[in-house]
Amino acid sequence: MDERYNDIDTLIAKFLAGEASPEEAMQLDDWINASSENRETFSRAQAVWGTNIPVPDVQKLWQTLPANRKSKIVFFTPLRVAAGLLLLAAASLVTYWAIREVDHNETYLTYESFNSPLPFSLPEKSAVTLNRASSLRHAQNFTRQVFLSGEAYFDITPDPQSPFTIIADDLEIRVLGTAFDVSAYKPDSTIRVQVVHGKVQMKHEGDSILLLAGDQGIFNKQTKNLRIVKTRTHNNLGYATHAFSYTDKPLAEILNDLSAAYGVAFEVEISAVKGCRLTGDYQRMTLPLLLEVITKSLDLTYTINGNRVYISGDGCL
Numbered sequence: 001m002d003e004r005y006n007d008i009d010t011l012i013a014k015f016l017a018g019e020a021s022p023e024e025a026m027q028l029d030d031w032i033n034a035s036s037e038n039r040e041t042f043s044r045a046q047a048v049w050g051t052n053i054p055v056p057d058v059q060k061l062w063q064t065l066p067a068n069r070k071s072k073i074v075f076f077t078p079l080r081v082a083a084g085l086l087l088l089a090a091a092s093l094v095t096y097w098a099i100r101e102v103d104h105n106e107t108y109l110t111y112e113s114f115n116s117p118l119p120f121s122l123p124e125k126s127a128v129t130l131n132r133a134s135s136l137r138h139a140q141n142f143t144r145q146v147f148l149s150g151e152a153y154f155d156i157t158p159d160p161q162s163p164f165t166i167i168a169d170d171l172e173i174r175v176l177g178t179a180f181d182v183s184a185y186k187p188d189s190t191i192r193v194q195v196v197h198g199k200v201q202m203k204h205e206g207d208s209i210l211l212l213a214g215d216q217g218i219f220n221k222q223t224k225n226l227r228i229v230k231t232r233t234h235n236n237l238g239y240a241t242h243a244f245s246y247t248d249k250p251l252a253e254i255l256n257d258l259s260a261a262y263g264v265a266f267e268v269e270i271s272a273v274k275g276c277r278l279t280g281d282y283q284r285m286t287l288p289l290l291l292e293v294i295t296k297s298l299d300l301t302y303t304i305n306g307n308r309v310y311i312s313g314d315g316c317l
Contacts, residue, residue, distance in 0.1 A: 011031075106139055108137045112130075115132060119240070127154070129153045131240070132263065145165040148166055153179075156198075171184070171204050180193060180194060189221055192219075194236075195214070195215050195231075202217045204224055236257065239262075244282045245280075248279055249277060250277055250278075251294075252275070254278060255268075258291075263307060268311045276316035278294065291304075
């Protein structure tokens, strides 16, 4: 047996616990693909652990490319996808805090994100992803009330008997069970609530509005006015959902969305290429895989160096 795999049980445990390095994840991937017995061993461990790594349908993605595009075949196994995520995280430092503070005899737990989004679960299993430079706190004796500064995406566990409440400045946001985004950065003049599905109520003193899927509620901090506008797209929530959908959109707009979602800067060799248009639906993909599909669709190439991405070629002109 290859001496690299002498302690495979430890390597599997580290990966399933989210503690494996990119190199260890790739090493485990090689071991899994070495034999069907290894694959079965990992599958059993995965089932016991309760981990299910989402894998994009790569074959389907390549089938969406124009027939005259010459594209190399790239195989992405679950661990390669996970390794890509680990490598992306390593490119931009992820720092967060979970600290306890005492305020008027109440103990609070605080989460903070810095250079990268921070996903976590609340005690009653609601899922939260903090965008960069954001914080959220709640009482240690959790009562489905949280205090937000910055931006966060929420997927709330339904509980008709106990509505979930978010406090952002002096605005109250109430939900029963839904997915939505709240942007409440201190320097901004407004607080925005964007609903993906479900219903959300925004309330300030005696004034309130009810938001449905596709609505965006806007609270003006100076005038204290509430209003509703329709949302054209949810691509701005890619930092949390990694889901993007475009119909005949210029590459410049797409790169802006990816820059905000993945925390990278793009440099395009030929400026006119930014006007190339693209139609596509991309769900839960790592940045390298997403760039592979987009650039091949437009006969371009890309390279990643740290948190900078370079787009080259003129194939779409």
